[in-house]
Amino acid sequence: MLKVLGKIGLLAPAFAVGAAWLVVLRMKDVPVPLLVAYGLLLAGAVVGLLWPGVFGRPATRRRVPAYLGVLAGLGTLGLYLAVVYYVTDLPVLLALAAVACLVWAAAAFLRGRRAAGGREARSTRRAFLSGGAGLVLGALGVLSVDRVERQRREVLARGEQERRAAVRAPGARRRIDDGAVRVFPIHTGDTIVTYGQFYGGLDGWEGLNGYLRTLVDKAQIAVPVFAYLIDHPRHGLLLVDSGVNWEQAHDHDGYYNHNQMVSRLLTQRDEYRLTPDQDLRVRLARLGYDAREITTVFLTHVHDDHAGGLRGLPQATVVLDRRDWEHGTVYPYSFDLVKDNLSFPAFDSGAFGPFPAAQDHFGDGSLVLLPTPGHSPGHMCVLLRLDSGSVLFMGDTLYTLPHLATDQVRQMTIGGVDTTRQLEAARRIQSLLAADPATVPLFAHDNTRYQSGLVASAFAHGTPGEEGVRELRRYMESVLTPGWRLRPGHTPHFVPPPSGADLGRVEFR
Incomplete structure (x- = not known):
């Protein structure tokens, strides 16, 4: 038994x-x-x-x-x-094969010592052949280490060449320096996600069940990843989030092999797509700025599609909620160059509208940090005062404009108390937007016309002006009712990919 x-x-x-x-x-x-x-x-x-x-x-x-x-x-x-x-596995595989051969040789040798006659001779030959193969494989493993490192350097060098060529391409802008507060949306590539992860929060995509479905569900779409540059006349060059970097998109396995094999196993090689001109440093240069001038990055949360660009900003101070750093960081490699430059807000500036706690970062009301936990333990939103109104950087509290209709459109949530906190944060955001018609939301992953058309146009030169703010609010009102319900024609639907394609798309109807 x-x-x-x-x-x-x-x-x-x-x-x-x-x-x-x-x-x-x-x-x-x-x-x-x-x-x-x-x-x-x-x-x-x-x-x-x-x-x-x-x-x-x-x-x-x-x-x-x-x-x-x-x-x-x-x-x-x-x-x-x-x-x-992945190529870095080659030395390990050769070493394992060498050990297996040597173990086999030892076993054959011991069998030969106990055998007699012809069997002893055969076992001895096998032992020598296996042992020789083990030594050869071990030597190849040692030699392959340098070749693997050289190949990785070549990959990174190619990325650097592409980045420099993109910076030199025609069409770059001159920096505008007229004392105005400017905001520039920066499209740092796309991330591939399942449709349910993005829009299925009311259809069972929640908690562990939702996470497991993201691993196996192949109804996938591409959504943009946005960071936002702030050119502030008093506080210098600031950034909200940093997007993804070239290595994540083009050397994915190498990037996620810095921590542990599990990181590479549980991520997809094609989860990010980024062209050379979408590299954060390239986008900054083509707007007339230098990445080395960025003094502060406000990180809405530590997820890697928001933190990858930190690899190109080693001089910046990174402001993020301490709870996110201590309990939400999965891939710390993105933070290796800035981990000594972290700043954690205390959220001790008192209430701000519907938010019971906030942080007036500069002490002059120009930029306020608002805790919105739920999507991650210490997620936060960022409110910035412009000359013509305010912008609210949403991070991933809500993915798109239609997600403001939280009872009709919802992304995947963690479940339990985290889902409750995220919905509470969404309600506070609704109240904040309703109370101030001169505040407009800016999203990190909006794949709707709001981002590609309205936001891109209003912030093309960094300053939307009062008319630009009003136009954005008018469009919001054409999508959402005062009770935060979707108007007809704005409900998302998944459209499967055509034959031979791997990604579907989203229609709003």
């Missing part, structure tokens, strides 16, 4: 690890039929090793599990090399 219970105890974790591995492979776009066949092979190998009697006669009880195990091992290696392998 104890033996059976022990085998069951081994079976459960083996199946759990196998299921996790199948989820990773599905996330990497391995076809479902192939996964089913591979999963059955894994299950057969595990069951055969624990209960060989299921395969009938004694002659088959050893052979079938061995064959299934070999096939499962080869399948695992093949799938790993096809969809997970």
